[in-house]
Amino acid sequence: MRIIRYLQKQSQKLSLGAITDQGYIYSLPYNNYLELVEQAKKRTIKTANLLSELINDSLPLNEQLEELELAVPIESPEVWAAGVTYQKSKEARNYEATNGKLDATTFYDKVYDAERPEIFLKSTKDRTMGPNEELFLRSDSNWQIPEPELGLVLSSDGEIIGYTIGNDLSCRDIEGENPLYLPQAKVWARSCSIGPAILPADMVSDPYKFNIHCSIFRNEKLLFEGNANTSQLKRRYEELVHYLKRDNILFPGTVLLTGTCIVPPNEFTLADGDRVEIEISGIGILNNVVKVQVNQAVS
Structure with a gap:
């Protein structure tokens, strides 16, 4: 249910x-x-x-x-996200940071194997969209992708009380240029969506068996699709929550996105009007169209 x-x-x-x-x-x-x-x-x-x-x-x-x-199934005061939690994500981040040197080693390898995970603030209530709402592309990026992720709905003490779907729009070129640009590569108006539903935590027997499917359409023609499973996750959910709440305030209904294992080909970037569908077993399908903001300008 x-x-x-x-x-x-x-x-x-x-x-x-x-x-x-x-x-x-x-x-x-x-x-x-x-x-x-x-x-x-x-x-x-x-x-x-x-x-x-x-x-x-x-x-x-x-x-x-x-x-x-x-x-939006819950008006989350804050949406946080964990990065480099899947092998595929680590490989993609290395590719960005090294201009395509697939065998290069970077700080992303260190994060992947480190005790402390990467956790960052992704969105706030007013920046977070719901199902079927438009997301915005960033005007100063030429390499943008969706990141389909399982979201943990949290209580103020860090208890996982539900699961949802998140779309973490990301600018691969901005993050690859300099890791200090991560907030700009991740956070802007309408750069995040969650939904379409919440699956109560006590109805889930094994949260490491969620199937994740992502499809991207352009003019309703399928351009990309990929599959993953949360069994591929490098870290445990409780580990991510532990670091999120350490010396921090958790507002009731905070959502923590747990990282992505589905990455489109390196030559792919989202375009105005593309439609992204993210399906997670038992939760539903999160559907959003991405748009170029009207009257946006780079100064």
């Missing part, structure tokens, strides 16, 4: 909903996902059990998922 937020057609109010494995959608009597989790904790029951109770006492909506206007 997955949790979504959607806009009610008549009232135009955002509502929380649950989607069953059979595709039925039920409205939930909570304003957001954190309230749902907190209620389950107060009653000392699993989120799954609470959802079952709520569904048994209500009727499903008449709409199908495709008919709903979905919103």
